[in-house]
Amino acid sequence: MSWYRRTYDWLERRLQLEGPIKDAVLHPVPKSTASWWYVFGSASAVLLVLQVVTGILLALVYSPSASHAWNILQVLNHQVPLGWFLRAMHGWGSNFMVAVVVIHMAQVFLFGAYKFPRELTWIIGVFLLLLTLGMAFTGQVLRFDQDAYWGLAIGASILGRVPWIGGQLVQLMLGGPIINGATLTRFFALHVFILPGTLLVLTGLHVWMVVKLGINEWPMPGRLVRRETYIQEYNELAHKDGLPFFPGAAWKDAYFAAAILLAVAICAAIFGPYGPTGTPDPTIINTVPRPDPPFLWIYTVLSYLPPEMETPFLLIVPPIVIAVLLGLPFVAGVGEKSWWRRPVAVFTVMFLAVCWASFTHLATSTPWSPKMNAWSGSPIPTAFLEHRTPLERQGANVFQEKQCRNCHSIGGSGGERGPALDDVATRLTEDQLIRQVLLGGGNMPAYGSTLSPPETTALVRFLNTLHPNYQPAASDASRAVAEQGGGPPASTVEPGNGQHKTQ
Amino acid sequence: MDEKLPPPSPQEQEQEQEQLLERDRISRRSFLMNVGLAINAAVGVLLAVPVVAYILGPVMRRREYLTWVDLGDAAKFNPGETKLVSFRNPFTNEWDGETANIPAYVRTAAPGRYTVFAVNCAHLGCPVRWFSESQLFMCPCHGGVYYADGSRASGPPERGLFEYPTKIENGHLLIEAGQMPTLSNRAAVRPCREQSQPTLVKRIAPCPGTDEPTIG
Ligand code: FES
Numbered sequence: 001m002s003w004y005r006r007t008y009d010w011l012e013r014r015l016q017l018e019g020p021i022k023d024a025v026l027h028p029v030p031k032s033t034a035s036w037w038y039v040f041g042s043a044s045a046v047l048l049v050l051q052v053v054t055g056i057l058l059a060l061v062y063s064p065s066a067s068h069a070w071n072i073l074q075v076l077n078h079q080v081p082l083g084w085f086l087r088a089m090h091g092w093g094s095n096f097m098v099a100v101v102v103i104h105m106a107q108v109f110l111f112g113a114y115k116f117p118r119e120l121t122w123i124i125g126v127f128l129l130l131l132t133l134g135m136a137f138t139g140q141v142l143r144f145d146q147d148a149y150w151g152l153a154i155g156a157s158i159l160g161r162v163p164w165i166g167g168q169l170v171q172l173m174l175g176g177p178i179i180n181g182a183t184l185t186r187f188f189a190l191h192v193f194i195l196p197g198t199l200l201v202l203t204g205l206h207v208w209m210v211v212k213l214g215i216n217e218w219p220m221p222g223r224l225v226r227r228e229t230y231i232q233e234y235n236e237l238a239h240k241d242g243l244p245f246f247p248g249a250a251w252k253d254a255y256f257a258a259a260i261l262l263a264v265a266i267c268a269a270i271f272g273p274y275g276p277t278g279t280p281d282p283t284i285i286n287t288v289p290r291p292d293p294p295f296l297w298i299y300t301v302l303s304y305l306p307p308e309m310e311t312p313f314l315l316i317v318p319p320i321v322i323a324v325l326l327g328l329p330f331v332a333g334v335g336e337k338s339w340w341r342r343p344v345a346v347f348t349v350m351f352l353a354v355c356w357a358s359f360t361h362l363a364t365s366t367p368w369s370p371k372m373n374a375w376s377g378s379p380i381p382t383a384f385l386e387h388r389t390p391l392e393r394q395g396a397n398v399f400q401e402k403q404c405r406n407c408h409s410i411g412g413s414g415g416e417r418g419p420a421l422d423d424v425a426t427r428l429t430e431d432q433l434i435r436q437v438l439l440g441g442g443n444m445p446a447y448g449s450t451l452s453p454p455e456t457t458a459l460v461r462f463l464n465t466l467h468p469n470y471q472p473a474a475s476d477a478s479r480a481v482a483e484q485g486g487g488p489p490a491s492t493v494e495p496g497n498g499q500h501k502t503q
Numbered sequence: 504m505d506e507k508l509p510p511p512s513p514q515e516q517e518q519e520q521e522q523l524l525e526r527d528r529i530s531r532r533s534f535l536m537n538v539g540l541a542i543n544a545a546v547g548v549l550l551a552v553p554v555v556a557y558i559l560g561p562v563m564r565r566r567e568y569l570t571w572v573d574l575g576d577a578a579k580f581n582p583g584e585t586k587l588v589s590f591r592n593p594f595t596n597e598w599d600g601e602t603a604n605i606p607a608y609v610r611t612a613a614p615g616r617y618t619v620f621a622v623n624c625a626h627l628g629c630p631v632r633w634f635s636e637s638q639l640f641m642c643p644c645h646g647g648v649y650y651a652d653g654s655r656a657s658g659p660p661e662r663g664l665f666e667y668p669t670k671i672e673n674g675h676l677l678i679e680a681g682q683m684p685t686l687s688n689r690a691a692v693r694p695c696r697e698q699s700q701p702t703l704v705k706r707i708a709p710c711p712g713t714d715e716p717t718i719g
Binding site: 065066067068149150153154156157158159160161162166167168169170171172174175176177178179180181182183279280281282283285286287288289299302303305306307308310311368369370372375401402403404406417440443444445446447449450 | 558559561562568587589592594595596597598599600601602603604605606622623626627628629630631632634636637638639641642643644645646648650651656657658659660661681682683685686687688
């Protein structure tokens with residue numbers, strides 16, 4: 001007997017692991033599960049391992065001290081050899097993990113895998129998703145920069161909306177009255193011990209149940225799940241038309257795992273680490289906090305909700321969503337698994353995917369935020385100033401100076417909070433413009449107390465020139481009638497942008 | 504090197520265990536075991552008390568978090584101006600670093616009349632920016648806008664900016680500060696004294712025109 005065989009035997013006699021491992025790895029699975037659709041679960045686990053490993057490596061250098069964390073990230077980025085790469089791997093690994101976990105969830109939902117007898121596997125999966133999101137948020141906090149600071153402020157403000165115990169919850173979360181060192185150490189403990197510990201234990205249970213209950217078979221229309229017969233049917237499928245999990249189905253998992261790890265590494269190498277952005281100094285208020293990618297959609301939702309819906313949405317919707325996810329296997333635990341026979345399920349997934357994609361896309365351009373420096377940084381294009389009277393040009397000055405540009409774009413630059421004003425004169429008459437400017441309304445602040453009467457006149461004169469050549473400015477017919485002492489006006493066409501051509 | 508460490512087969516093992524358990528079901532040993540479990544439960548509860556108290560520590564100190572903070576000579580704030588100031592939070596450790604420097608806006612509406620706003624947006628706490636030309640506070644997060652007096656102008660916030668209680672002592676401007684303003688400390692919306700307000704206005708600005716402070 002060779003020496004390694006003897007060593008193996010010596011170890012195996014004491015460990016006795018060969019049996020259970022062989023059982024787990026070689027157990028027969030239905031042939032249909034050896035599909036590329038079934039690789040996302042194992043990929044999530046592989047990414048979890050990647051996160052643990054890169055996380056431990058970062059912990060070799062990181063220190064959860066509010067006064068040092070930011071500097072240590074700079075050291076990691078610039079001084080520790082390849083520190084930037086490990087930070088990038090951890091950050092991109094996190095994005096990939098959230099994405100793969102969500103895809104995995106959508107897949108098992110569409111394949112009806114949450115039905116009998118795998119209800120508990122699904123429920124634990126829901127908690128795994130929540131933990132993954134929790135890891136993403138707490139991880140963003142450990143990157144202790146401006147985004148982290150204001151992300152915490154947003155988190156605290158959300159908790160502060162809880163009735164009765166909101167104040168206590170805020171202090172519990174922050175570890176004190178404000179965001180400071182105690183907050184960072186709390187989130188460190190969460191991110192490094194509490195959440196990953198729970199995540200690993202639950203992942204273990206999740207995988208254990210997959211092995212014990214078998215991988216969900218490929219759903220066939222008309223093959224209904226019944227509690228009385230399912231186990232028997234499944235065993236028949238696995239044994240008669242099955243193959244051992246290893247290597248029959250596992251090779252695809254292996255390929256995909258390698259591909260995803262490579263993708264993380266490539267993203268890390270090309271795009272580099274996340275931040276840190278500015279120092280976590282709250283007195284630097286010229287900052288534009290942005291959440292990390294997994295939370296961008298929430299950012300959009302919170303921007304578009306009407307004010308009175310904010311608190312109900314923040315406090316009621318998340319528990320409902322979680323309750324629906326947890327209750328799903330109990331409500332729809334048996335019956336049809338195939339997506340061909342579950343249109344509601346398919347449309348739900350498609351609807352959520354479209355919502356998620358468009359919300360996330362919106363959050364990358366944030367049309368609801370004023371562009372804070374548009375008033376000083378984006379001048380009015382000269383085309384809008386040519387052939388204007390001095391008063392109108394003065395109005396353009398007022399327009400720029402009073403920061404109207406922060407919310408209104410002209411010629412394609414400026415904020416998008418309010419409507420673009422390139423052709424505002426075709427929509428509002430002079431009187432309506434005056435009213436809108438002075439009294440505001442429809443989400444626009446009132447400028448009555450900030451504009452002097454001459455400024456208002458100049459501004460409105462300028463706004464009144466904003467219409468295309470071929471379209472006259474809107475005008476109030478009755479006013480024209482009154483001005484001309486009765487009788488209809490000769491023409492309602494007023495000279496506008498490029499008026500020299502029409503005259 | 505032929506070692507013999509044969510494991511008992513699972514079934515044998517189970518039977519054996521069951522027999523042993525059966526024999527001990529009503530015996531001194533099982534009684535002692537139950538007592539042992541009970542003792543552990545009691546000790547567990549006993550240990551849980553300090554653990555829970557430790558975790559809730561920051562919550563239980565709640566009332567002590569407020570104190571009067573000196574913002575300096577009141578004369579340096581010019582009437583008609585809104586100025587960004589910062590102060591060191593009164594409850595702070597050395598290792599809090601820059602996070603303990605808290606900004607605030609001091610508005611001097613008229614000589615001697617000071618209003619101090621928190622920079623935190625009343626929506627979700629982002630730092631609002633002051634634009635003196637248009638006399639507006641704008642929030643970079645979700646587009647909340649406030650007027651110079653702190654009342655809500657537009658966007659998702661459902662109320663005006665949070666205000667610190669102020670007082671003047673020996674010519675210095677003092678504010679009562681120490682904790683982050685959220686909707687659930689004393690900064691929460693309170694009913695206004697005048698009842699005659701139309702509901703729309705009430706929703707937009709909790710107590711317009713009053714000097715009632717909203718942070719606590
Ligand atoms: S935090 Fe200011 S608008 Fe949301």
